[in-house]
Amino acid sequence: MAALGIRGVQRAVRCDLFFLRGDLTEQEVGRLRDELLVDPVVQRAVWRLAAEKSPTPPGAVRVEVGLLQGVTDSVADNLYARARLLGVSGLRAAASAQSYLLFGALTPGEAHTVAQRLLCNDVIQHYELGCLSPQVGIDPPLTEIRAEPVPIVGLGDQGLLRVSRERLLSLDLAEMRAVQAYFAGEGREPTDVELESIAQTWSEHCGHKTFKGIVEYVESSDEGIVRERIDSLLRTYIQAATQKIDAPWVRSSFVDDAGIIDFTEDYEVSFKVETHNHPSALEPFGGANTGIGGVVRDIMGVSARPIANTDVLCFGPLGIEMGQLPSGVLHPRRIYNGVVSGIEDYGNKMGIPTVNGAIVFDPGYIANPLVYCGCVGIAPCNSHPREPRPGDLIVVLGGRTGRDGLHGATFSSIELTHETGETSGGAVQIGNPITEKMMLDAILVARDERLYHAITDCGGGGLSSAVSEMGEATGVTVWLDKVPLKYLGLQPWEIWLSEAQERMILAVPPENESRLGRICQDHWVEMSVIGRFTGDRRLHLHYGDETVADLSMAFLHKGIPLRKLEAAWTRPTFAEPDGPIWSVGADLAQDLLQILAHPNVRSKEDVVRRYDHEVQGGTVIKPFVGVEDDGPSDAAVLRPLEVADSWPGLAVGCGFNPAYGTIDPYAMAIAAIDEAVRNVVAVGADPERIAILDNFCWGNPLLPDRMGGLVRACKGCYDGALHYGTPFISGKDSLNNEFTDGETGQQVAIPPSLLISALGIVPDVRHTCTMDLKAAGDLVYLVGETRKELGGSFYYRLHGLVGNSVPGIAQAGPATARALHRAIGAGLVRACHDCSEGGLAVALAEMALAGGLGIEVALAAIPVADDHGREPDWLLFSESNGRYVVEVPPEAAAAFEVQMSQVPCARIGRVVETPSLTVANCQGHETLFSLPLATIKEAWRGHLQGPSVGRERD
Structure with missing residues (x-):
């Protein structure tokens, strides 16, 4: 509230409210209260009739917040269902809300401000100063249900x-x-x-x-102008890389709801990453919550069991003042809190571990936060049928259909403005993970009994997308009046387009209908037959006796004109420092602490600990490792329950650095692939069995400069994937991540943002590796070449610079990864950590703080590609690709050096008992600086004080 300039509130009290409607005795209300609603350890409850308003204590203002009519209330839905199990049959309807008591000197205007800016999101909620009037169990006013003609044939x-x-x-x-x-x-x-x-x-x-469009691309440089016509970025670069690599272990790429690769002889694994950016900007909890729910359903859509979630999140600076925000934009801290809570809520309740991710803060994400949600699944080989047949029933499982999520697909295809919350609020979906968990259990039984010919999820576009895509080759007839609804009054187009959550579509042979129905009944899952697959390749939709749609599938799916786009790219030029930035070793020590304390580098333990990463019992390497389990893992390693009698595992990691995209999106793509590969190789993945996913978040592609950067990034994806032999198996693009300020007219795009996710096969989880130092006396090696590549680095940003020398492709990277994998498999490596944000200095500091041991290193021994004078700052803080810091026991040193003899590798130091990081200079080996481990850990936990800590300098 202080950020709003309101300082009169001395304390605040929050209460949960539940409105109950029905024929209930006092004893039944007591049972609901004691057995379902109240945690007696931390809560107490009172109840009264709705006509009896709750008294407001003297000196307090009451604010009550409830959901808008028609918005999914999953808490109330679960209360209603569980009341039946308790035998309380008189409950007819329920609703949940919140009540806040604000004590202190607060004017009515200030109370409204607090409610509007902090307590209530008017996209899905409403509030009252005082007590809410309960609307529970009241259906919206009925209107005539019919399809309306839309005159367009004669329009200009x-x-x-x-x-x-x-x-x-x-x-x-x-x-x-x-x-x-x-x-x-x-x-x-x-x-x-x-x-x-x-x-x-x-x-x-x-x-x-x-x-998929036609791109006329122009690239300008000192060498001249290059013009190119590109027929589909997807086919020319992303899919072409996968086809050229032609890995025999790729089972499905860019065909199904998720990419699929071979795991063992009996099992295959799937991976999908989605984005839920626009919804999260409007309603952070619901947007992120349903983002996780949606990507989990993508895995269910390939008949797999979800075994892990991932999330990469981008926000504006949390410390920004309210007055600096554009009109109509939620504060980044509110978005941050809502998104993190939404991810926690869905993943934890479904019993899926969240094992990998990242959090990035940048002013470019103030109005357009990014929420990348990923899921990994496992299924028996050849258990995923894909072809519906004429005569199959169209079956919908799971949640009911409401108005939540309308226009979600088209809403996600436009820019945000200060009016988006008013015009597109209905595009935000609300999730119910309990419903999805029950649906998952039912689907896995149906899969094993082979009861369906095809399956897909209702995601963007709802039934329209799911049914018409599944039936493109056959044709479908759907009876919209048979779709189960949350409430009356939905128009046919709303039923068809609604993106209400927790729904799956199955193509079921008629003879399997009754068996599937019994399975669903056993798992408390609602099932409805809403149509049939035909053989006429048309989309027939009916509501009662009325035909509301009759379209050719060919026109619906192939009739779109190819988009023609113009793209132009000229590499920007940024200032480079005229001379050395540092003067004495203490400067470098302070810079290291500042980088460790930066919000993008520092520990994210306060977020990650909220996610369950142990559930299912298959997490071998967790998000945190080390003597106190607080060191940042490079990647997660999983050993699914399905292979508990053997030792193969999966490594899940990612690469993401939008700062490089400001300089050159091509280099950003190269670096993201390189980092994703390094992360999974560092924990034991076989570099010849790594699949990757691409997720582009970009600005408006109709602007040539934005489109030019996108072309550069796609070219980088192609070259990077071929360089490492890592096929793309799935991907997604989220474009138009721009915000137009209604007051200034200023149009602001997010930084070019490409996430590369990696899924690698670990041959034997007994031969995995973590990043924490293990034993004093061990030797420390730097594997890979260091170049003077500080463009986009945290070191430059700390000093107010951008730079031009962005990290380039590591030519020895694939050979280095293979050699290191052999060394890890042979048991020669005790610890391994990749060099990424903050370079060698940060990697050393993180390994030390995780292991509780010290390191002594000498910069003179570092392998370099070119001699740039061996200045300590770039040796320490360069973010060159293809590098790892490796701990090796002395007795294994000779064998390790033989393994690494054909790639850049040098011994640069040793592990010591003294808890400090000591760095010796190149000349004379004098000590540049020595930092106590306690100080390093304090910085990394974000506890350092000072005006410049964790921020770039002006």
Whole structure:
């Protein structure tokens, strides 16, 4: 509240509210209270009739916050279901809310400000100063249910664009003209259902039309101008790399809901990463919560059991003042708290460990936070059927359909503005992980009994996307009035497009319907038959006796005009320092502490500890390792329960550095692939069995400079994947991550942001490696070459610089990874840590703090690619790719050096008992600095004090 300039509140009390409607006795209310609603260790409860308003204590202001009508209330839904189990049959409906008592000197205007800015998100909630009027169990007013024709056949260009804009279709003029021409040929106007279906299918979110479009690319440099015509970034670079690598162990890439690779003779593993950026900007908890739920369903959509989640999160600076925020933007701290809570809530309740991720803060993410959500799954080989057959039933499992999530696919395809919360609030979905967990259990039984011919999830676009994509080759007939609803009053297009959560679509042979129904009943999962797969390759939708849509599948899925885009890229030039930044060793020591304390480097333990990374009992290497379990792992290693009688495992890691993208997105892509590979190799993954995923988050692709950077990044993906032999098996793009300030008109894009996720096979989890130092007397090696590459580095940022020398491709990187893997497998390595953010200095500090031991190193021994004078600052803080710090016991040193003889590798120091990091200079081996481990750990935990700690200098 102090950030709002409100300082009169002395204390605040929060209470949970539950509104109950029904024929309930006092004893039944008591049972619900004592057995379902109240934790007697920390809570007490009172109840009263709704007509009896709760008294507000003297000197306090009461603010009560509840969900808007039609928004999913998962707490109330679970309360209602559990009441039945208790035998309380008189409960008819329930709703949850919160009550806040603010004590102190607070004016009504200040109370409204606190409610609006801190307590209530008007996208999904409403509030009252005082007591809420309960609306529980009251259905919205009924309107006539029918499909409406939308006149477009006779419209001119401006009229077509107006229809697209007013209906939030996100279709451009060429696309609207194609729709107009189709219906002119049909001799009729489209219905609202048909128009919405086309918009969803052709949306950027679902159709990836930028990555599939024609790009006229111009690149300018000192050598001249290069022009290139690119027919599909996806085919030319991402898929082409996978095809050229042609790894025999890739089972499915860019076909299913997730990528799939071989694991053992009997099992395959799947991996998918999605983004949920726009929803998280509007409603952080719900956006992140359903982001996890959606990517888990992607894994369920390939008939796999989810075994791990990942998350990479990007926010604006948490310390920004409220007055500095653009209009209509939530404060980064509120987004941060909501997103973290949403991820915690879904993953923990589903019993899936969250094992890997990152958190990045940058001013570019103030209005457009990024929420990358990933999931890994395992399934028996050949257990995932993909082809529905004519006559199969269209079965929907799981949650009911409501208005939550409407226009989610098209909403995710546009830029955000100060009015987005008002115009697109309905695009935010609300999740219920308990429903999804029960659905998962039912699906795994159905899979093992082979009861379905195909399965997919209801994600972006809802039933429209799931059913029409599954039935593209066959055709479908759907009866929308048979779709189970949360409440009455939904129009046909709302039923078809709703992105209500926790729903899966199955193609089920009629003879298996009854068996599937019994399984669902056993698992408390709702199941409904809503249609059939046909053989006419058309989309037929009915509501009662009315035909509300009749479209050609060919037009729906192939009729979109190819987008034509212009792209231009000229490498920017940034200032480089004229001379040395440092003067004495103490400067470097202080810089190291400042980097360790930076929000992007420091410990994220306060977040990660909220996630359950032990559940399922298969996590071999966890997010934190070391003597006190507080050192940052390079990657996670899993040994799924399905292979508990053998020793293979999976390594999950990632690479992400948007700071490089400001200089050159090509270099950013190279570095992200390199880092993802290093992370999983460092823990024991076989570098010849690593698959990767690409997730692009970018600005407006219709702006040539943004599109030019995207082309550069795709080229980097292609070259990086071929360099390491790592096929792409899945990916996703989230474009239009820009914000237009309604007051200033300023248009701001996020930094170019490419996440590379890696899934590697660990041949034997008994031969894995962690990053914490293990024993005094061991030798310390630096593997890989160091270059004077400080562009985009934390060292430069600390000194207010960007630089130009962004890290380039490590030519010896693949050979280095293979040699290191052999050494780890032979038991020659005690600890291994990759060099990334902050370079060698940060890697050494992290290994020391994790192991509780000291290190003595000499910079003179570091392998360098070029002689730039061996200045200590770039030797310590360069972020060159392809490097690892390795701890080797003395008795294994000779064998280790033989293994590494063909790649850059040098002994640079040793592990010591003295808890300090000591660095010797190149000339004369004098000590540059020595930092106590306690000081290093204090910095890394973010506890250092001072005006510049954790921030770049001006």
